[in-house]
Amino acid sequence: MEKIKDIIKLIHSLVPENRRIRIMNVCGSHEHTIAFSGMRSLMPNNLEIIPGPGCPVCVCPESDIINAINLSRKDDVILVTYGDMLRVPTQKGSIRAEGKNFRMITSPFEAMNIAKSNPDKKTVFFSIGFETTTAPTAAILEMGIPENLFILSSHRLTPTIMEILVKDAEIGIDGFIAPGHVSAIVGSNAWNVFSEKYGIPTVVAGFEAENLLFGIMEILQQLKNGNVQTGNVYKGVVRPEGNVQAQKIMAKFFEAADVNWRGIGHIPGSGLELRAKYADKDARKVFRLEEIKEAKIPGCICGTIILGKAYPSACKLFKKACTPKTPKGPCMVSMEGACNIWYKA
Amino acid sequence: MKKIEIGHGSGGRLTRELIERLFLKYLRSEELKPLEDAAYINLRDQNIAITTDSYVVRPLFFPGGNIGKLAICGTVNDLLVSGAMPGYLAIGFILEEGFPLDSLEDILKSIKETAQYAGVSIVTGDTKVVEKYKCDGVYINTTGVGEVIKPLPVSNVSPGDAVIITGTVGDHGMAVALSRDEFDIKAAVESDCAALNELLMPIMEIDGLKWMRDPTRGGVATALADLSESTGFGIEIFEDKVPVREDVRFISDMLGYDPLYLANEGKAILIASRESADRIVAILKKHPLGHNAEVIGNISAKFRKVKLRTKIGGERLLDMLEEDMLPRIC
Structure with missing residues (x-):
């Protein structure tokens, strides 16, 4: 506790009085710790900690979810995906409400088992998420998946979206707290671009409040002394090079693709699709899925929140029409969504 | 309609x-x-x-x-x-x-x-x-x-009083949630469901005892928010004083629940004068149902609502449960 008090004191002393500093986190678990520890109440008034695109469920395009609903309605298909995905609202409803044959899984290995025990059906794994969930999907592909298992890849790349945000002057990011789990895969070196090209301190942090405070402190120190570089206060878990083996198999099966982000739009090279070599495993190709135009959710500002341009409390629907039980926008659905976290904290 | x-x-x-x-x-x-x-x-x-x-x-x-x-x-x-x-x-x-x-x-x-x-x-x-x-x-x-035996109207409560909890919070809510098999989690969390006669009767005689409530649906946070609303006083709760079972805390973190909002069926919140609080806790601790009793906060006239002082010293508002994540808990 004394140590924490000292860090907070130091943070106060490092923030210059005459300017506003905005530090973004890009991880739902970081935002959870920040909100539930009341961390913002301890920060200087001119230091903002903004939740960024830390929720893969929130950015998953509506088109993919509607395609998943439609697949689950086919008699010979079992759609499997992570729990939160079942509840995400679309213009056609959610998978849970409108889908037919679907199952919740907690790991890609369950998708393998479901496919194996239902040989007369086609199992489609709607695989979403950032690098943390891409790695295990690549792992089952490397192991060899059953013939009747197909991948609907809606994976997204964290460094790419962060670079988009950095270039957006309206957000004005002064520093990044880099996501702990993603960094374990991609390595802290993956963030070097931010210090080298944009002069923005980026520090990898873990999930305890104290560790996050350390991360914030380091960002502020770098800003003050001008010695900007990638930092890492989560060294026990994150190595500079990351998990090389995981990176290898991810690169073997997936390649970067131009994709949509829900509420944000088209971002070149920011997603992952299966390489052409594995087209027979790619649900998009096997089932000839088509792009469906995204419908705006009236009143919902999830896209703006994900980009760090507004806090959840700025949304007119927040805590009124939109609650975790009756989510109108994707950020209220997932436990990693900023709206869901702010609702509970 | x-x-x-x-x-x-x-x-x-x-x-x-x-x-x-x-x-x-x-x-x-x-x-x-x-x-x-x-x-x-x-x-x-x-x-x-x-x-x-x-x-x-x-x-x-x-x-x-x-x-x-x-x-x-x-x-x-x-x-x-x-x-x-x-x-x-x-x-x-x-x-x-x-x-x-x-x-x-x-x-x-x-x-x-x-x-x-x-x-x-x-x-x-x-x-x-x-x-x-x-x-x-x-x-x-x-x-x-x-x-x-002893009428305990809410008007007894006054600034400076201590807030006591008789044991770990959230056990019932977590036990029922896990027994619904909606999550693929196996844990040995049992409901705290218990009649509190033996625990509470001995403290009824103590002068400083002012008010009690069993924090069932909506948990400790909702019961305190309710108390704050009916008295107009603020309540400050210290996160590091609130007893929570290790497994309940761990699974709560995983599922995104807050133990302070989970139901209890064998716990009581007690409001008592500052002077009597330690004695009450000592008596509670003698009974197996009160082993983990703690003073977790205090009543204040300086602010309104319920404030949680977090482990790192931050502040978070504890409002009434708006929406039940676990309906039909009791």
Whole structure:
């Protein structure tokens, strides 16, 4: 506790009085710790900690979810995906409400088992998420998946979206707290671009409040002394090079693709699709899925929140029409969504 | 057309609104008005506390208890926290056509054991059966009366008082949530469902004891938010003082629950004068149900609402439960 008090004191002393500093986190678990520890109440008034695109469920395009609903309605298909995905609202409803044959899984290995025990059906794994969930999907592909298992890849790349945000002057990011789990895969070196090209301190942090405070402190120190570089206060878990083996198999099966982000739009090279070599495993190709135009959710500002341009409390629907039980926008659905976290904290 | 929503049964904000806007519109009385766990009435100069509660928990059997045990403990505890010695219970059953008699017998065995432990007699009852699918197995209502030992109106509460919790929070909510098999998690969390006579009777005599509440639906946070609203005082709670089982905390983190909002069925929040607080905690700690009792905060006139002082010294507002993530918890 004394140590924490000292860090907070130091943070106060490092923030210059005459300017506003905005530090973004890009991880739902970081935002959870920040909100539930009341961390913002301890920060200087001119230091903002903004939740960024830390929720893969929130950015998953509506088109993919509607395609998943439609697949689950086919008699010979079992759609499997992570729990939160079942509840995400679309213009056609959610998978849970409108889908037919679907199952919740907690790991890609369950998708393998479901496919194996239902040989007369086609199992489609709607695989979403950032690098943390891409790695295990690549792992089952490397192991060899059953013939009747197909991948609907809606994976997204964290460094790419962060670079988009950095270039957006309206957000004005002064520093990044880099996501702990993603960094374990991609390595802290993956963030070097931010210090080298944009002069923005980026520090990898873990999930305890104290560790996050350390991360914030380091960002502020770098800003003050001008010695900007990638930092890492989560060294026990994150190595500079990351998990090389995981990176290898991810690169073997997936390649970067131009994709949509829900509420944000088209971002070149920011997603992952299966390489052409594995087209027979790619649900998009096997089932000839088509792009469906995204419908705006009236009143919902999830896209703006994900980009760090507004806090959840700025949304007119927040805590009124939109609650975790009756989510109108994707950020209220997932436990990693900023709206869901702010609702509970 | 406005309709009843599941949240109207949460024990939180929506329940309060429903009661204030609709029920009190037609049923207002001096005795009902305080909206406490039990009402004080006077029968031939005898001070009596009376309370009623319905039980719709799903599943009917959960680790640490079942709907029968719950129906006795809940009503007995409502009398106890109102400063009354539980005496007699009336019990009503709504049974679904097709419900196995063996299961009903198991429930009744629990009812018998729990009533004996709590020293209450079940003196009248009622049974109704509805068609299959018109209810979910069994619903139970219990009404209890007891002799008032020490009236504990909310007006007793004053700034400077200490907030005490008699043990770990969130056990019941977590046990029932996990027993629903909606999550693929195996853990040995048991409901804390218990009648609190032995724990609470010894402290009734202590002068500094001012008010009690059993934090069931909506948990400790909602009970305190309710207290803050009815007294107009602020309440400060220290996160590092609140006892939470290690496994309950871990799974809560994983599922995104806050133990402070999870239901308890064998705990009480006590408000007591600062001077008496340590003595009360020492007495509570002597009983197995009170081993983890702690002073967790205090009442203040300097602010309103309930503030949680987090482990790192941050501040977070604890509001009434807006929406129940776990309906039918009791």
